[in-house]
Every structure is written in structure tokens, then in C-alpha cells.
Amino acid sequence: MLLCFMTLANPEDRELFSRLYQEHLPLLLSRGQKLLGNQADAEDAVHDVFLRLMDSPERLRHLPDNEQKAFLLVCVQNQALDMLKKRKHMADFSYEEALAGQVYEAPDEPDDILRLTEAIARLPLQQQEILVLHYHLGLKYAEIGKLIGKKAGAVQRTVSRLRQNIGETMKGEAL
Amino acid sequence: MRKNPVDENSLRKASALLARQWVAEAEKALETEGTPTPSSAFQKKMEALLRGETAAKKHRILSFKPALAAIAMILVALLTWFALRPAAPIRQTLWLPEGEELVRWEEGGSREGWYSLSILFQDDHKLNIRCGKYKAPVSYKPESLGSSLNLEQMEEGGKTVDVYRRGSQDDYQYVWMDEEEKLYFLIWSTFDAETNQKIIHQLSAEIMENSGKSVSDSATLIRLVSEKTKRRISP
Numbered sequence: 001m002l003l004c005f006m007t008l009a010n011p012e013d014r015e016l017f018s019r020l021y022q023e024h025l026p027l028l029l030s031r032g033q034k035l036l037g038n039q040a041d042a043e044d045a046v047h048d049v050f051l052r053l054m055d056s057p058e059r060l061r062h063l064p065d066n067e068q069k070a071f072l073l074v075c076v077q078n079q080a081l082d083m084l085k086k087r088k089h090m091a092d093f094s095y096e097e098a099l100a101g102q103v104y105e106a107p108d109e110p111d112d113i114l115r116l117t118e119a120i121a122r123l124p125l126q127q128q129e130i131l132v133l134h135y136h137l138g139l140k141y142a143e144i145g146k147l148i149g150k151k152a153g154a155v156q157r158t159v160s161r162l163r164q165n166i167g168e169t170m171k172g173e174a175l
Numbered sequence: 176m177r178k179n180p181v182d183e184n185s186l187r188k189a190s191a192l193l194a195r196q197w198v199a200e201a202e203k204a205l206e207t208e209g210t211p212t213p214s215s216a217f218q219k220k221m222e223a224l225l226r227g228e229t230a231a232k233k234h235r236i237l238s239f240k241p242a243l244a245a246i247a248m249i250l251v252a253l254l255t256w257f258a259l260r261p262a263a264p265i266r267q268t269l270w271l272p273e274g275e276e277l278v279r280w281e282e283g284g285s286r287e288g289w290y291s292l293s294i295l296f297q298d299d300h301k302l303n304i305r306c307g308k309y310k311a312p313v314s315y316k317p318e319s320l321g322s323s324l325n326l327e328q329m330e331e332g333g334k335t336v337d338v339y340r341r342g343s344q345d346d347y348q349y350v351w352m353d354e355e356e357k358l359y360f361l362i363w364s365t366f367d368a369e370t371n372q373k374i375i376h377q378l379s380a381e382i383m384e385n386s387g388k389s390v391s392d393s394a395t396l397i398r399l400v401s402e403k404t405k406r407r408i409s410p
Contacts, residue, residue, distance in 0.1 A: 027205055121196075
């Protein structure tokens with residue numbers, strides 16, 4: 001317990017979270033609002049994300065600024081997903097619609113990376129998030145599991161299965 | 176057969192691109208739809224959170240879970256040890272004459288009316304304890320035990336009771352009447368008088384201590400006597 005309070009009392013962490021809040025709140029609220037459909041739910045999502053991240057500030061501490069923003073965004077998306085599941089609005093919710101208009105333009109990237117990105121983007125949002133958290137943001141399976149409420153083993157199996165599926169899909173498309 | 180896994184390096188690049196696209200898409204939406212104005216309630220809540228107030232409460236709750244789990248595990252371990260520990264040698268808890276060994280014990284009686292426990296030792300020595308409802312065997316009332324009774328006051332376990340003693344070297348009895356609980360205890364043994372006195376006095380004192388005012392019915396008290404005695408005796 002003492003360790004937790006010491007972590008909370010760490011002025012650098014307080015400064016970090018305050019800065020992230022000031023810098024990214026509009027973006028996070030906007031994203032949450034788009035997924036959840038109203039501002040009150042978006043505010044709840046952002047609050048819960050900060051609350052959860054303050055349990056383990058080390059996750060954010062070592063990320064570069066631009067990745068901190070992406071990480072927060074993924075967390076808010078994931079929180080929104082959880083809230084939607086809990087409220088059983090999934091039937092009325094389409095990630096494709098929520099993400100409509102998203103254009104993957106990356107002229108510097110080779111074609112196979114663009115095709116791979118598009119293949120990942122066709123997955124359900126939580127599966128996309130797992131891959132982003134693991135491969136881009138470098139989170140361990142246990143850390144991802146803590147974020148999305150699954151065991152580390154389940155996350156690892158999901159990642160492995162997704163790699164296989166994406167690989168087979170891309171091979172099929174190439175043929 | 177599994178094949179065609181995507182290589183990790185490509186996945187890193189693709190997921191980085193995806194994350195950048197998410198951020199770009201969110202920023203674009205922010206530009207087109209305008210900056211949302213957070214509610215004052217939300218701002219207050221977040222400010223409290225960033226000051227560590229709400230988080231501190233959360234931490235307390237979270238920290239309690241492992242602490243409670245640890246306490247529960249310790250309790251379970253203690254209870255398991257208590258239940259499975261070898262029965263304490265009777266000599267450690269109940270004074271016995273030198274060289275005397277416990278042979279076995281027997282239970283008798285009925286839970287409704289009375290309970291008896293016979294503890295058998297070497298050389299055919301025996302220690303008996305019997306507990307019953309006050310009115311049950313009239314013959315155990317003090318008046319009926321004859322003129323050889325001597326009234327003693329025992330002050331043990333913070334309680335004073337009248338104990339009637341009678342007997343000889345071969346048949347030495349204590350009759351302990353608990354007027355409040357309407358119970359009688361009859362304790363006798365075949366040891367010599369001095370040994371009897373030590374054993375019985377100690378056992379009586381323990382029974383008295385255990386049968387304090389909180390015991391409201393004879394069944395409970397009898398069970399107490401049974402359990403307490405069983406714990407001291409290896410079958």
C-alpha cells in the first residue's frame with residue numbers, strides 16, 4: 001500500500017498526468033464522443049482511463065510524446081468499447097461506421113505495409129488495439145490483459161491467432 | 176497446419192501506421208466538429224483525480240484486496256493447522272501421575288439427556304465425566320449422595336460453584352451442580368485420592384471456564400465438554 005501512495009505522490013507522475021490531461025483532453029473527449037455518442041459517456045471514459053493509468057504510471061512514463069497520445073487514444077477507444085458492451089448497445093454500434101472516412105494514406109510506406117495495415121483495420125476494434133498496444137506501443141501481454149480485462153495467456157493466444165489469420169488473409173488476397 | 180504468420184517487423188510498422196491514422200483521424204474530427212467543452216462536474220472530478228484524491232481512494236481499495244487475501248490465507252493456514260495438528264499429549268494439558276498412560280476413551284449417553292466420557296488408563300484406572308440436565312438422574316442430586324458428601328467451594332475460571340465430594344480411594348466423586356444452567360456434572364475416577372483431586376480439580380475448572388454464562392443449553396455445554404476433552408485425548 002505504501003508503494004502505491006509513494007507512486008501517487010511522485011511529483012513527476014503528477015506533472016505527467018496533468019500535462020497529458022491538458023494537452024490531449026479535447027482529442028480524447030472528441031474520440032470518446034464519436035464512439036459513445038454523447039459527451040457524458042465520453043467524459044466517463046476519459047476519467048476511467050486516467051484513473052486506471054494512474055495505477056501504473058510507468059506504462060506512460062517511458063513512451064515518447066507522440067506515442068503517449070496514441071496510447072491514451074487506444075485506451076479511450078477500449079474504454080468506450082467496454083462501456084458499449086456493458087450497455088448492450090453493441091447491436092446498434094458499428095465500428096466500420098465509427099471509423100468511416102478513415103483514409104490510410106502513408107506514401108512513405110511500402111505497399112505490403114499498407115495492405116497489412118488495411119488488413120488489421122478490418123479486424124474488430126479491440127483486436128486492432130491489442131496489436132497496436134503490443135507491436136507499436138510495446139506493452140507486454142500481461143499489461144494489455146490488465147487494460148482490456150483479460151488474462152495474459154488469452155492476450156498472447158489472441159495475438160498469435162491474429163498473426164496467423166492476417167497472414168493467411170493476405171496470402172489469399174495476393175493470389 | 177499453421178502457416179503464413181506475418182513477421183513482427185511488418186506488424187510493428189503496420190500497427191504504428193494504424194495508431195498514427197487513429198490519431199490523425201481523431202485530430203481531423205476535432206478540427207471539423209470543434210473542441211468539446213468539458214462539463215464543470217467532469218473538470219472537478221478530473222482535478223481531484225490529478226491531485227491524487229480519487230486515486231488514493233482507489234488505491235486503498237485495490238491495496239486492500241491483496242491484503243485481505245493474505246489475511247484470509249493466513250487464517251485458512253492457521254485453521255488447517257489447528258484442525259490437523261497432532262492431538263496434544265494429555266500430559267501436557269491434563270496432569271497425570273508419573274508413568275501413567277492413556278489407553279482409550281469412550282463416549283456414552285445420549286445428547287438429549289446426558290453425556291458421558293470415560294477415559295481409560297493403564298492398570299484399569301478410569302476417569303469418568305458425566306454431564307446431564309439437572310433434573311435427569313435424581314440420584315445425583317447432592318441430597319441423595321449421602322452423608323459422606325463434603326461441600327467445597329471451587330473458585331476457578333472466575334466463577335464460584337459448589338462442589339460436592341465424596342468417595343474413597345477406589346471411588347472418588349465430584350458432583351458439580353450448575354444451578355443457573357440446570358446442569359450437573361459428575362466426575363469420578365479410580366486413581367488414588369490425591370491424584371483424583373488433581374485431575375478432577377483441573378478438569379472441573381476447565382469445564383467451568385468453558386461453561387460460562389454464554390452457554391444457554393445443556394446440549395451446547397455437553398458438546399463443549401466433549402470437544403474439549405476429545406482435543407486432549409488421542410483415541
